[in-house]
Amino acid sequence: MEVGVFFFILIGFAAINIAYYIFLSKVGFSQIDEPLGDSHKAVSVIICSKNEQENLKILIPKLLKQNHSNFELILINDASHDDTRYVIEEFMTQDKRIKMVHVVNNENFWGNKKYALTLGIKKAVNDSLIFIDADCVPNSNEWLAIMTRHLTIEKSIVLGYGGYQNVKKSLLNALIRFETGFTAIQYFSYAMRGNPYMGVGRNLAYTATQFYKVGGFISHMKVLGGDDDLFVNQVATYENTAVSLNEASFTYSMPKTSWPAWWNQKKRHVNTANHYKKSHKLLLGFFYLTQIGFLISSVLALVFDNNWMILSVIIILRYLVFWIVVGKGLARFRESDIIIIIPFLEILLVGTQFALFIENILHPPKQWK
Known part of the structure; x- marks a missing residue:
């Protein structure tokens, strides 16, 4: 033949x-092993917000209800044009765990999320830092405790899953969730096999010690985006990185609902991948x-x-x-x-x-x- x-x-x-x-x-085939770390160690939850007044009204109450006894919320108002600052200030009057960082655009770092995040990290009083985006919500009240438990003496970075809400009868939504899930399957598997290369800021944890050890974002400060994946790509190793596959530790956010909006979002993500290790x-x-x-x-x-x-x-x-x-x-x-x-x-x-x-x-x- x-x-x-x-x-x-x-x-x-x-x-x-x-x-x-x-x-x-x-x-898909690994058993979920729960970490042995302290689920109630002091942590700082850091949220960078730019024009997120409505999303913060949803997220902050959910964070305050987390089953964790020792945390602070660092809410960064990144030069917002809406009422984000006033929403944060109102919540501050209701709970002393909330702190605000008000960012005024710096001509050297105009529109750079890493600059805003750096100011937020400097504001944090705890070494353990956990990040979530303003348009996300935790999948359960155990999210913070589980992510915290993964931070141990050996593990200074924790990769969590940040997914998107299901919008019925939408091809764009199906594509977004497939791309997000498949990307997570890749970076989780690489990390579990000893070669971590990225994480997502929608659900990520690392220590301030680790952050300052490498000079923060300084090596890629001028690169648009990459506050999550480029940082992880730079510092993550098999020894210092953990992953959380527990469903209760996932976060979810509303995806883009129009093709142009999603297209612009993905352009930023693709741009940062060019700066990964060779x-x-x-x-x-x-x-x-x-x-x-x-x-x-x-x-x-x-x-x-x-x-x-x-x-x-x-x-x-x-x-x-x-x-x-x-x-x-x-x-x-x-x-x-x-x-x-x-x-x-x-x-x-x-x-x-x-x-x-x-x-x-x-x-x-x-x-x-």
Whole structure:
């Protein structure tokens, strides 16, 4: 039986994809081990807010109800144009655990979230710092206690999951939740296998000692974004990094509801990835190229090769492994409803990521929000 070159190319890409998905199986198939640290050690919860008056009215009461006996809230008003400052001040009169940092734009750091966060970290009185975005909410009243418990003598960084709320009958929402879940499956698995490379500011913890040890954000202060993933990429190691897979420790926020708004958000995220360590860029970039290679070679092989039976088996096997591994990971992150359509979402995501990469080269983003 004669076979063409596309047949062997497809086998190569499929084999690499399958091996990579097996590597990512840590998230979906691992048992959740609860840390042994102190769940009520003193912590500072830091929230950077820019024009978030309505979201803070939802978030702050939920934080104040956390099952934790020793924490403070550092609320950063990052040069807001709305009533964010006055909302914070009103809550301050109701609870002494709340402190505010009022940021006035600095000409050297105009619109830079890292500058605002640095001022917030300096305001904190505790060494243990836990971060959540203003538009997020904890999944339970145990969020703070669980994230705190992971911070031990050995572990100075904790990666948490920050997901998005489910909006029914929305393709954009399904894509956002797939991209968020799949990205989490990757960075959690890398961390669990000893090579952490990123985290998200929607749910992240680290110590002030760790922050000051590397000079804070100074090495990438001029890079738009990256207060979370670039910092983790810089300082995280197998020895100092923990992950929290407990559902009660997740956070969720409302996703963008329009394609242009989501597009602009992702442009900032893609821009920061260019500043990862070379080893991480190579690993992630190589896998992305093999995804594209598999999709293209599948089409070419089916068109130009007559071995449809064998080709179909290869393609089905690759997607079966993808479905099982990614599906198990998404189920752990409470995204089970989109599992049935993830092959379609993968194709859509690969296409949009390529378009984002091109647009970022032509029109790089200017400010974090």
